Amino acid sequence: MIRIGVIGYGYWGPNLVRNFSQLNDCVVKTVADTRPGRLEALHKIYPSIAVTADYKTVLSDAEIDAVVIAVPVFLHFPVAKEALEKGKHVLIEKPMTTSVAQAEELIALAEKKRRTLMVDHTFVYTGVVQKIKSVIASGEIGDLNYFDSTRINLGLFQHDINVLWDLAPHDISILNFLTGEKPVSVSATGISHTGNGIENIAYLTLHYSNNFIAHFHCSWTSPVKIRKILIGGSRKMIVYDDVEPTEKIKIYDTGYSMRTDEDKHKLLVDYRTGDIYIPKTEQREALLGVAGDFVSAIRENRQTLAGGTAGLEVVRVLEAAGRSLREKGKEITL
């Protein structure tokens, strides 16, 4: 039986508790939050879970094997560090930390303590992203040429992190999971309409050493909710529209190929339009997959799909993007 402590019971907390509660051989023992109202809300639904205003109560409880950290981003590092030092396995909400240095320190500490360190990159566990992964792995798409993501809606303006730190971890973690490639540099532009210098609209480009490019558009300021990722390959292309209730992935057997005109030494591009295919995808709840992978990894002493390194790679891009933003698009080498 793995005993879980949850630290932070805000927006995402009820989902975490509900999913961990569904697992076999796993129990949520204690939830910590400084807001009495949140703990009362929890108690009504889960009278058997202990509550506390002090997260240290959770960390010093020897019966608790693992903690889930769902506090504001700037607290991810200190709380996770303390938890690892107390010998707990740790699952952190995304983004993992506010700096590369912090992420690296947590990874080193987890390794030293031989504890599981995981980041909640929920999308990686969706049936849709899993399906895209397998389609790419099959070679059906060919070589990947580009990844373009738009994730915009009218969203809660955060006070401590800009829109890239808030929304882009979803897309960057999906991208990294799908390709396994590392970008060599980033460029980012954006704007803060609030006057507090925290961007509410931002654009981010990832440059790679091979023939690939990735771009992200994030905004809290769009009345239209768009969640669309285009993945272009040399043979086929995938459109992933997360706003669609059921037909989330479309695979276009449409492409172009290049050849050189022997005579004129001129590049020619040939087009081909073909059928479109909408594969069925599993509709399971992704967060249950996250919880299950975390608990199984602890038990079996193995890696998860989204370990500390995955979290670090996201933070590495975001940190560089912040620097590029301040210099209006200047390329920052990673």
Place this chain on the structure above:
Amino acid sequence: MIRIGVIGYGYWGPNLVRNFSQLNDCVVKTVADTRPGRLEALHKIYPSIAVTADYKTVLSDAEIDAVVIAVPVFLHFPVAKEALEKGKHVLIEKPMTTSVAQAEELIALAEKKRRTLMVDHTFVYTGVVQKIKSVIASGEIGDLNYFDSTRINLGLFQHDINVLWDLAPHDISILNFLTGEKPVSVSATGISHTGNGIENIAYLTLHYSNNFIAHFHCSWTSPVKIRKILIGGSRKMIVYDDVEPTEKIKIYDTGYSMRTDEDKHKLLVDYRTGDIYIPKTEQREALLGVAGDFVSAIRENRQTLAGGTAGLEVVRVLEAAGRSLREKGKEITL
């Protein structure tokens, strides 16, 4: 009666001839093209229009008042210059020229020769863009916060110009027409998948001195055709989806406003969601508006909606974007 000569009868040529032919007190006298097949195609439909392989025949015809230049982009400048020197009024396809210096030279020459110089910024003449202009002018939207355009599809790879020079003139000319503001700098990123260094995917950000940002995503490499512009204001927001057959504009009475929490000196953002409104727009052919404005401006000796300066401002952005692209996003001041 205004007599028109058309130089270049490629993809856009038939549309130009058809629309100028519909105007009163205007006649297309001669069409020039070096390809005999194109001239034959024209002759079948318009047996009364003279044809020639040599555009100089058009320019030296004293009866011809005005020429429409629809040749490859790199020829816009020399042909337009020669035409103005021969005293013709000139309408050039977009983009006006391949450099700011060329555009400025044409503007000066047109002024000196007292001739009308116009650029075919077709979208500015659509019922939709005219409607958006009037909605913004009415103050309904409030202050403009952002302009975000996506114009992607599986398109013909050009050999002489990159995707920004090919597609972005549409969006930049719309933006400039709507706001009248000038950007202070640009950042652009992109990729060439063909190995010839000509970008087929590009992203462009325009920075402004006020609280406004514009971004453009252009691609020849997307099997899905997207033509979507988001225009965010302080009070309402407009979504212009040009792929929609009829409901092209949606106005969202949805927004957010900012205030400072007196107690905590903290910024608070309030949301408001409201009705959506789809105004009826005129469905007239935009190119007929271009042709009519050109001919009337000649006759009445007045400005058009898209004169040399409008063309120049688009080229100014594109030229700087090219420099930024080569430096992977570096901000280029205009």
Place this chain on the structure above:
Amino acid sequence: MIRIGVIGYGYWGPNLVRNFSQLNDCVVKTVADTRPGRLEALHKIYPSIAVTADYKTVLSDAEIDAVVIAVPVFLHFPVAKEALEKGKHVLIEKPMTTSVAQAEELIALAEKKRRTLMVDHTFVYTGVVQKIKSVIASGEIGDLNYFDSTRINLGLFQHDINVLWDLAPHDISILNFLTGEKPVSVSATGISHTGNGIENIAYLTLHYSNNFIAHFHCSWTSPVKIRKILIGGSRKMIVYDDVEPTEKIKIYDTGYSMRTDEDKHKLLVDYRTGDIYIPKTEQREALLGVAGDFVSAIRENRQTLAGGTAGLEVVRVLEAAGRSLREKGKEITL
């Protein structure tokens, strides 16, 4: 405090218990179901609610003021009758009964016993239908000309009732709520693909004495889920698409008007196309409205929006539709 007993804890049961539990001055005391598994499922979430396999326990509990009947349709009548006789207030799932005679008997009994009798016409309590009602009431739409509903998807084939009895109560109750008009006759056609004579696809037309028509298309056999209602008026028209996540209602300021050509005594129809308007609608859970109306009506001794007569009018149409179905569309007078 109103004490509720729920009889039947199948597909809809958890929603009923959850919503009644949210009301003030109301408590769900007991739930009856013959399936032990269902009661166990309930107990896990609501340990304080009593359970029983015998619905008569609920009916003979003097502390219980009102019962909610969510058993198979053919049991609605006997259980409701027994409940009313025991002096309980009664809320029945739709369709109210399997015959007009049964519905009339329940109405008479409720009147005699001075008890509230209500049918769960959930859609009548949605923000969308309430909005449509108020738009029609404002006169904005003009006189109503037609109501056309399509409600199809790949659905569970029922063994005891055909697709009209299963799905059409939603649409007929919406229609009756909106117009208050009674049809004079019905025609229905359909097919049973299972060989058991229970139609899985059916079409139903309602004829009225005034210039109005209603039509319903119901199917359990469509892989595409469509939930679309068109409401045409003499001035404007409403499209209600329940599959749309947010923009469920569109009001078209588009219509036609008729006049007679004086000269030729010929009818002329003039068209007008105009703006489209998407009003914001409340997103509250409709079933909470049902529960609240039921409890308040009991307490205040007043009518609900969906009393026995509303339930009867739906059953009256369905009963006649069954007769028409057997005669392949023959008009059945009501």
Place this chain on the structure above:
Amino acid sequence: MIRIGVIGYGYWGPNLVRNFSQLNDCVVKTVADTRPGRLEALHKIYPSIAVTADYKTVLSDAEIDAVVIAVPVFLHFPVAKEALEKGKHVLIEKPMTTSVAQAEELIALAEKKRRTLMVDHTFVYTGVVQKIKSVIASGEIGDLNYFDSTRINLGLFQHDINVLWDLAPHDISILNFLTGEKPVSVSATGISHTGNGIENIAYLTLHYSNNFIAHFHCSWTSPVKIRKILIGGSRKMIVYDDVEPTEKIKIYDTGYSMRTDEDKHKLLVDYRTGDIYIPKTEQREALLGVAGDFVSAIRENRQTLAGGTAGLEVVRVLEAAGRSLREKGKEITL
């Protein structure tokens, strides 16, 4: 060289002339229309085509081999009869005639005169319908269970024919082309909002002797244009949405199958949801296919895809539908 005369140059006339003009070994010699304005409009574009106000000029021209009849529906029969008697091959716009008796008379006359008689069932020649035909023929869909068509928009109210005669020929001809089955009876309901007794909204059910049903919803009174056909089979289902610009057909590998529970002698229905497939379809102009088939059939003395019998079968349904409409849905045996 086949010489064509076109009788009637209204809405559809320019399309007919343009397509016949594109064929090899075929020429449009003369066009007849009683309206001078229409003939002038033609002359501007096609100065080489002769014009006449009197269609008898066309019929008595010995050089003309074939005539296309595009006059008001009530004139189809007399003009076609006269043309056949003069030895012309005949292509009639849909619907072929206003009665079964007339259609049968024309078929007999064409046979006697050994002339080609064809009806312009344009949709049968679209790439989309051809694709659906081949998908059904391949057995991929299984046995056909239903055909459901909605064809509604804000349309021109006809003065001589109701909305079924105007719009349903498209759908009935598609249905007959796809299945080759004959209905045994029809039921129809509808309404006339104009007071002239000509229905502007109508619903039509076709009953078959096998396990199949067809339904049509036609309206001139809908501000929303819907052109959607659902074709359900025992294995897969097709949705054909003609309003979609490119993805017109979707094939759902989703279905249900029936089995009997051995124990309980109860029918069980199993569901299966699967992938969706959007086949590429040819985008050619269908009317060019009609024209080509007509001219080739004349030359090769062979049948067309849409001969007199196809036209008759459509009229047979429409005539019976009219009778059923007058009796509010009564089944009319064919």
